[in-house]
Amino acid sequence: MASRAVSVSAALVVAGMVLVPVTAVLWRGGGFGGLGPADWAALRFTLWQAALSALLSVVLAIPVARALARRAFPGRSALIALMGAPFILPVIVAILGLLSVFGGKGVINQLIVPLGLTRLDIYGYHGVILAHVFFNLPLAVRLLLQGWLSIPAERFRLAATLNAPVWQVLEWPMLRRLCPGAFVVIFVICLGSFAVALTLGGGPRATTVELAIYQAFRFDFDLGKAATLAMMQLLLGLAAGLVALRLAPRDGFGAGLDRQVARWDGISRSAKVADTVWITLAAGFLLLPLASVAWAGVPGLFTLPPEVWLAAGRSVLLALGATALTLTLALPLLSRAGEAAALLGVSVSGLVLGTGFFLLLQPFVRPASVALVVTMLVNALMALPFVLRILRPGLDGAKADFARLSASLGLSGWALWRIVYLPRLRRPLGFAAGLTAALSMGDLGVITLFADGDTATLPLQIYRLMGSYQMESARGAALLLLALSLGAFWLFDKGGRVNADT
Amino acid sequence: MKALPFVAGLMLASAAAAETPVLTVYAPDYFASEWGPGPGIEAAFEERCGCDLEYKTGELLPRLLLEGANTEADVAIGFNSDITKKARESGLFAPHGLDTSALTLPIEWNDDTFVPFNYSHTAFIYDNTKITDAPTSFDALLNAPDDLRLVLQDPRSSISGLALVLWVQQVYGEKSEEAWAKLAPKIVTVTKGWSESYGMFTDGEADMVLSYTTSPAYHIIAEEDLTKSAAIFDEGHYFMVESAAKLKNSEQSDLADQFMAFILSEEFQTMIPTSNWSFPAALADDKWPEGFKALPVPEKVLFYSEDEAAAVRNEAIEAWRRALSQ
Numbered sequence: 001m002a003s004r005a006v007s008v009s010a011a012l013v014v015a016g017m018v019l020v021p022v023t024a025v026l027w028r029g030g031g032f033g034g035l036g037p038a039d040w041a042a043l044r045f046t047l048w049q050a051a052l053s054a055l056l057s058v059v060l061a062i063p064v065a066r067a068l069a070r071r072a073f074p075g076r077s078a079l080i081a082l083m084g085a086p087f088i089l090p091v092i093v094a095i096l097g098l099l100s101v102f103g104g105k106g107v108i109n110q111l112i113v114p115l116g117l118t119r120l121d122i123y124g125y126h127g128v129i130l131a132h133v134f135f136n137l138p139l140a141v142r143l144l145l146q147g148w149l150s151i152p153a154e155r156f157r158l159a160a161t162l163n164a165p166v167w168q169v170l171e172w173p174m175l176r177r178l179c180p181g182a183f184v185v186i187f188v189i190c191l192g193s194f195a196v197a198l199t200l201g202g203g204p205r206a207t208t209v210e211l212a213i214y215q216a217f218r219f220d221f222d223l224g225k226a227a228t229l230a231m232m233q234l235l236l237g238l239a240a241g242l243v244a245l246r247l248a249p250r251d252g253f254g255a256g257l258d259r260q261v262a263r264w265d266g267i268s269r270s271a272k273v274a275d276t277v278w279i280t281l282a283a284g285f286l287l288l289p290l291a292s293v294a295w296a297g298v299p300g301l302f303t304l305p306p307e308v309w310l311a312a313g314r315s316v317l318l319a320l321g322a323t324a325l326t327l328t329l330a331l332p333l334l335s336r337a338g339e340a341a342a343l344l345g346v347s348v349s350g351l352v353l354g355t356g357f358f359l360l361l362q363p364f365v366r367p368a369s370v371a372l373v374v375t376m377l378v379n380a381l382m383a384l385p386f387v388l389r390i391l392r393p394g395l396d397g398a399k400a401d402f403a404r405l406s407a408s409l410g411l412s413g414w415a416l417w418r419i420v421y422l423p424r425l426r427r428p429l430g431f432a433a434g435l436t437a438a439l440s441m442g443d444l445g446v447i448t449l450f451a452d453g454d455t456a457t458l459p460l461q462i463y464r465l466m467g468s469y470q471m472e473s474a475r476g477a478a479l480l481l482l483a484l485s486l487g488a489f490w491l492f493d494k495g496g497r498v499n500a501d502t
Numbered sequence: 503m504k505a506l507p508f509v510a511g512l513m514l515a516s517a518a519a520a521e522t523p524v525l526t527v528y529a530p531d532y533f534a535s536e537w538g539p540g541p542g543i544e545a546a547f548e549e550r551c552g553c554d555l556e557y558k559t560g561e562l563l564p565r566l567l568l569e570g571a572n573t574e575a576d577v578a579i580g581f582n583s584d585i586t587k588k589a590r591e592s593g594l595f596a597p598h599g600l601d602t603s604a605l606t607l608p609i610e611w612n613d614d615t616f617v618p619f620n621y622s623h624t625a626f627i628y629d630n631t632k633i634t635d636a637p638t639s640f641d642a643l644l645n646a647p648d649d650l651r652l653v654l655q656d657p658r659s660s661i662s663g664l665a666l667v668l669w670v671q672q673v674y675g676e677k678s679e680e681a682w683a684k685l686a687p688k689i690v691t692v693t694k695g696w697s698e699s700y701g702m703f704t705d706g707e708a709d710m711v712l713s714y715t716t717s718p719a720y721h722i723i724a725e726e727d728l729t730k731s732a733a734i735f736d737e738g739h740y741f742m743v744e745s746a747a748k749l750k751n752s753e754q755s756d757l758a759d760q761f762m763a764f765i766l767s768e769e770f771q772t773m774i775p776t777s778n779w780s781f782p783a784a785l786a787d788d789k790w791p792e793g794f795k796a797l798p799v800p801e802k803v804l805f806y807s808e809d810e811a812a813a814v815r816n817e818a819i820e821a822w823r824r825a826l827s828q
Binding site for chain 2: 095099100104123194199200201204214215221305307461463465466468470
């Protein structure tokens with residue numbers, strides 16, 4: 001299934017689905033547009049905020065994932081499922097949720113100001129980083145947690161027998177393999193930040209490339225410039241991807257019997273305290289804003305107009321379609337080339353990608369008639385890098401451990417996948433499917449150019465409600481979206497963990 | 503086999519539908535949504551035209567420019583005056599040929615292509631139970647204590663944000679950058695669009711938000727909440743108008759003309775205040791809903807024609823950007 005020819009052609013197809021539309025926009029815009037000093041400043045800011053956000057997300061994820069990996073407590077799996085939520089919230093809802101905790105009148109200031117402490121001011125570069133860590137820390141935690149769960153129980157037992165330091169012999173090598181890839185996917189998402197960076201950054205100091213693209217597209221209709229900026233996003237994403245994939249070593253731990261991991265390390269009092277502190281901090285940081293989104297949504301939830309429920313149904317179908325499409329695309333792409341190609345999809349501006357598809361399709365079909373299909377396709381393109389990052393370490397491991405045995409038994413093709421690889425990938429597949437479903441539920445994607453009155457998705461309805469002063473209904477719809485996304489995430493993720501001990 | 507009668511039914515239905523002419527109207531997303539003026543206008547127009555009015559929503563001007571002469575649109579509604587120049591230069595639109603003497607705009611309007619259907623003014627909205635001495639002039643706002651928390655929209659991504667920098671440019675001219683520098687410490691943040699800002703204001707994250715003189719009407723009429731007011735400034739307020747135009751290549755030219763005329767009718771105009779939450783462009787104020795009659799209206803209206811706006815726009819945005827990037 002992943003023979004070299006197949007994986008290279010799959011990579012080319014995916015790269016083409018990104019590069020052809022961007023080129024179409026460039027061509028329509030009459031070639032590359034000139035960039036001014038403000039654009040270069042935006043590029044510099046975009047780069048460093050993305051790098052710092054990704055670095056912090058991954059570094060902070062290490063102790064949190066480690067604590068979650070070696071502790072059992074009631075509500076652990078619910079906490080892990082809830083951690084998927086920040087990643088999928090519509091931006092506008094997430095911003096208001098974050099501000100209800102960290103804003104000028106937020107929970108923290110209401111606690112600390114009466115104590116005579118200085119008021120916390122969230123707006124500035126630190127606010128941008130904080131928001132991006134809020135969105136991406138959970139993803140990093142999940143990616144690394146998978147790494148911990150993939151270390152065979154036998155290795156921990158061996159380490160305990162030999163009294164060997166688990167950190168040096170098992171955990172650090174695993175992290176060295178996984179961290180660069182986690183860094184890259186988060187870096188690439190943060191390259192496309194716009195509304196979050198602007199709002200939490202406190203104004204034009206926090207201008208990103210995506211904002212410049214939006215301005216060029218919407219006010220100046222300068223497609224050449226929009227496409228030029230999108231090309232820069234592509235180059236940055238691709239460069240980061242290539243560097244990181246090269247940095248990550250490819251060794252594994254060898255095969256185990258897939259037994260439940262029992263841990264003999266980390267039983268000291270200080271380790272327990274440290275783990276508790278990390279889990280509490282991470283849970284508080286991630287769940288407080290979510291709780292505020294949920295709380296604000298309750299009054300509006302029961303009076304939602306029927307159009308919102310219709311849109312919700314549409315969004316669920318869209319999410320399921322995008323999930324099936326993404327997983328189908330992902331299997332032949334499980335290679336280094338595939339992962340590099342898939343990074344293109346998420347680094348490029350959705351607005352430019354959507355415009356490109358519009359230009360390509362417009363001569364042949366009525367754009368509105370393919371709105372949902374295009375949205376599904378773009379959602380799938382956006383989700384692919386995450387799915388591949390989730391699946392590849394597991395597949396590489398399974399190949400290293402079982403490829404020779406399978407070959408000696410004469411297993412190949414679909415039988416090899418069915419008997420050996422897919423069962424071994426069940427946990428990551430479930431997680432990947434859950435993430436894609438949740439992401440596609442929350443993503444506005446390219447709908448703005450294609451939409452007509454009848455194809456509104458739930459996130460679009462939320463924006464419409466907010467734009468018509470209907471804040472209470474908008475909050476209710478946001479809670480519905482949150483519940484649906486989490487539900488989809490939980491179901492798939494749970495499906496992947498059937499019969500698993502962890 | 504059950505599919506066959508179903509398909510046949512569909513074909514008959516579409517054959518019947520084909521006899522009803524369709525008028526395609528491009529509109530901004532908010533306009534055609536269930537909570538905007540679109541559905542009411544659609545029902546009222548279909549009653550008199552014997553046609554089917556269909557909205558296509560999304561980014562209005564970019565979509566029209568991308569489609570060019572191949573566009574399906576017969577009419578496009580929802581152009582802000584600050585982008586009509588680009589729209590006009592595309593050559594896609596036809597003169598409306600209407601008598602616009604019934605317009606009740608606070609400014610002179612002689613445009614042979616774009617027909618205005620509603621207007622408002624930029625204004626800062628505040629909670630009158632928390633701020634009892636709201637600034638009565640732009641100068642007073644600039645000199646207000648720095649703990650007054652404002653939230654604005656970005657002129658590079660939002661039409662109301664753009665109107666604000668043009669407002670400042672009108673009031674302060676060459677001293678705009680200084681004005682912005684004085685305002686900067688009070689600005690909590692700048693958001694991508696109006697909704698983020700307004701959400702922050704209703705959440706209590708800001709004391710004042712850049713919005714419209716007509717925003718309090720929503721709270722008064724729909725929520726019976728009298729606590730939101732617009733601060734009215736002596737220097738005057740920037741005027742914002744939205745308009746519609748007919749496409750030159752429309753295949754339903756007569757229907758399109760009929761719709762353009764409908765825009766200025768009393769039936770259309772009376773729907774505007776409580777669905778678009780703005781002032782109707784051609785309706786005497788004694789026919790406005792009570793909540794609108796009671797709204798404080800600026801005595802002085804500031805406005806740039808589209809050519810003037812295009813000429814000062816970049817400079818005004820740059821002054822804003824430099825002062826706020828410090």
